Amino acid sequence: MSENPQYRKIIHVDMDAFYASVEQLDNPDLRGKPVAVGGSEKRGVVSAASYEARKFGVKSAMSGLLAKQKCPQLIFVRPRYDRYKEISTKIREIFYDYTDLVEPLSLDEAYLDVTENKKGNPSASMIAQEIRDRIWDELELRASAGISVNKFLAKVASDINKPNGQKTISPEEVIPFLEELSVNKFYGVGKVTAAKMHNLGIFTGMDLKKKTLEELVKLFGKSGNFYYNIVRGIHHSKVKPNRIRKSIAAERTFFENISSEIFMLEKLDKIAEELERRMIKSKTKGKTITLKIKYSDFTQQTRSKTITEFIQKKDDFMPIVKELLYQDTLKNSVRLLGISFGNLDTEKKEPVWVQLKFDF
Template sequence: MDHHKIIHIDMDAFYASVEQLDHSELRGKPVAVGGNSQRGVVAAASYEARKFGVKSAMPSAKAAKQCPHLIFVPPRFPRYKELSNQIREVFFEYTDLVEPLSLDEAYLDVTENKIGLNSATLIAKEIKQKIKERTGLIASAGISYNKFLAKTASDMDKPDGLYVILPDTAEDFVASLPVHRFHGIGKVTAEKMVKAGIFTGKDLRKKTLEDLKLRYGKSGQYYYNISRGVDTRSVQPVRETKSVSAERTFEDNLYDMADIRTEIDRIAHISFDRYKRSKASDGHTITIKLKYADFRQITRSKTLEQRINEEVPFVDLALSLMTEDLLNDDGIRLIGVGISNFRKDEEPQKPSQLTLEF
């Protein structure tokens, strides 16, 4: 069977690394990108800070207690976007099959590539080197025959990692992988699996498809497949755009409105960046998505008469959709922000009221 050659590139501590790159006095020191207020939240942490347990989505007050010498710096999204553009230029030197996931990570299908190199590992090495030479930043790369394994591999040897999962080693690799290291299995689900006696991929593979669907709903099919190293998703650089969005699943649930708004602000910036990079320039509907700890999901949206074309108003509107009545005692585990309803302005459509969808 012919296998695809997929590379997942993930920039190491991207926001924090950019701050250390631009400000020499921050290099080698614990840095957190985010607000240094009692109700602030960490958007990104340098590896020096991570040694103290500081991580993204952590309340700033908690991060400061764990790392008394932590240096907080405000985010600079225009600068992050500038460097992200340079990094993506490197990707396109090797393949047009590039699927960006955010400013700091992307999938590449290099099965057939522009330089005629047969080794995906050598291509990944070249990409890492070019990124370092052109931006001064460090990337980790995962290489395998599907997206799930490539994504998992890129996280195995950080920072500055290069990890390969070959077809003939994938089964053993997945069998020994702890469930909390599986991409697509969040912290809460991993804890539930452990309580059910599922500690590794080997344990997960013992479960029938019917059992997994009964336990985990629609996600059961995905868990069944990845426990066997199967992922049929292709790298999708070009598609008919029906919506553009970004979302984040948090290691620790969010309860505080200020923290939630901080995350919506950050995710909205990423979503708008993807929107501007897409060929869609005539979106009219803004949506936020919330998934609670019990996996119940809601969306709230607003449709505008005019097209969405400015970042600050878009972010402000996304923030306005988050109201106190959406808070939940069990906390929020995922937030998404999206743009949809692409149509030309000459095709009038009445603006809708705010909607709450279940």
Template sequence: MSRKIIHIDMDAFYASVEQLDFPELRGKPIAVGGSELRGVVAAASYEARKYGVRSAISGVLAKKRCPELIFMPPRFARYKEISSQIRSIFLEYTDLVEPLSLDEAFLDVTENKKNMLSATLIAKEIRTKIFETTGLTASAGISINKFLAKIASDYNKPNGQKTINPEEVIPFLENLEVKRFFGVGKVTADKMYKLGIFTGGDLKGKTEEFLEAHFGKSGKHYYQIVRGIHLSAVRPDRKIKSISTERTFEENLSSEIFIIDRLESITGDLERRLQKQDLSGKTITLKIKYSDFSQQTRSVTLPYFVSHKSILLENTKALLFQERLKDSVRLIGVSVSNLNDKEHKKVVGVQLRFDF
């Protein structure tokens, strides 16, 4: 059945909230989190992004790229307050709302409380209400499934929206660069380039067997999405089971000392993801993938919930030194599970034509 899915994504949410609450910051390059001496940037204003300041880079590098950069400490209580207001607007239209984080969510408006036929008009109305209620702008993507809606929301940022109509899906995907496919990161994109896959059209030209041979289980996923097939429903009751982050190294690492240096960045990124979704957990898992592609995991369960980098790093280092590495390492990942997901901790081929 054809669906009408909207992906709403707030524009530079954390940074925009700071500029909203502190008018003297408007029009200036700001970064939330980090500092010019240490730490990592959690979010950057559009003024800062012009200088190459992005989330997950060090505060030192951010300041080097933008000497006028202003650092602001994160205020998650305030971000959650505004996120709650935005969520209430979503629920005016549909109960099928699947939050991805404080600043983005999927909405299924195939059937909606307003009995509106056009998902495009619904998205526009929601964005207007968000601005009138909070003073903040949002961007939206509208299409027949979550995968396409997610891609579309990034097209006309900030404060814009894009609709990919059913009859436009296949041509759109065939012309799309693979690096813009949601879920295709730099490592996977580079691997695709080496296989002669640069666009959706190139990807579509490969057989399912070829893609599975080179990308494992993900191969079937790539085979389907380039044909507009993505059946994942919007699930308002879906709970996150774990939060993770990982790094694939350009060169294999053979020493725990070198790996610890990477763990600083990995656990910092993990801390931001946990805080962004207002989650913490008791179980920390270290994943090690060796040069021969064999994999090993080591876990520890604590008697209390954690989300801060210092505790994550301390326990991850202990797991690393639990036993010797059996070979050089190509990938390291850290995840947190056994989450405190009560109440607001919940996360929370041919298509028929219909009005968009």
């Protein structure tokens, strides 16, 4: 950070095991027990796991079969997205009592810019605590929060004292915090990149900071510029109240694996109908159509095609989906199919964000 740092007050609120916690809220018999939302002990993938289940190593994106092996007493619950959305809306209403600068990332997390807020409270940490208290008092759900000078740091901080906790990284703490932070915990650094960094002797922010911008760009491409900046506490991305949607998708996991392309086309036709409904509802069109295929061995493949016109109707994009299906030989039986639209007509250039200086 510079001698005269310019910063904002950003809060990242992340609900604790949101889907599973809602299920435990609505069904007292599930409280205190290991719960997995989604999947089953034979099929599907876990969408969310309660903290009781996480103690056994159960986590999201894990197959239901493996989750059951790790936790034999695991209780599977079908997801109820309408209910999660209903509660998410109530949570956001609480956010809006403090600021209109709210950027939802999903149903269970959001960024808030409280640099200037409706309560006139100069302490972002106190606002975060008050929001978490209200979520518990009004909805009986727990949330964690991270508070700092930018979105990147707030996101990292929210994970430090989970569940039901919060962490503030003040301006003077930013650089020491980042230098000591393991690269595994840098938001935006995945497992593959972390492994590559480890092979290069980069284990902490301090190690990362020793690399020049030229070295990082050479090693990591465009991401190198991002890494160079964030380890120095530089991240100017603003909280976007009207977050631009990057893609719209629909997919389905099957009870039995499918090996016939004819049967796959039948399933894709139904998925396409759902995707068309979502596109029309969101008043969105797209140019890039992607077919997602997950095989019985859980390996995944995507095939995409970009066209010149924006489309949204099934009759227009289903022939492209069919073309993508037959584009290459399927290597195994299939357990999941999905179709998504990218390159949407909602995407546009981001405005330049100028930070202002306030007392933290």
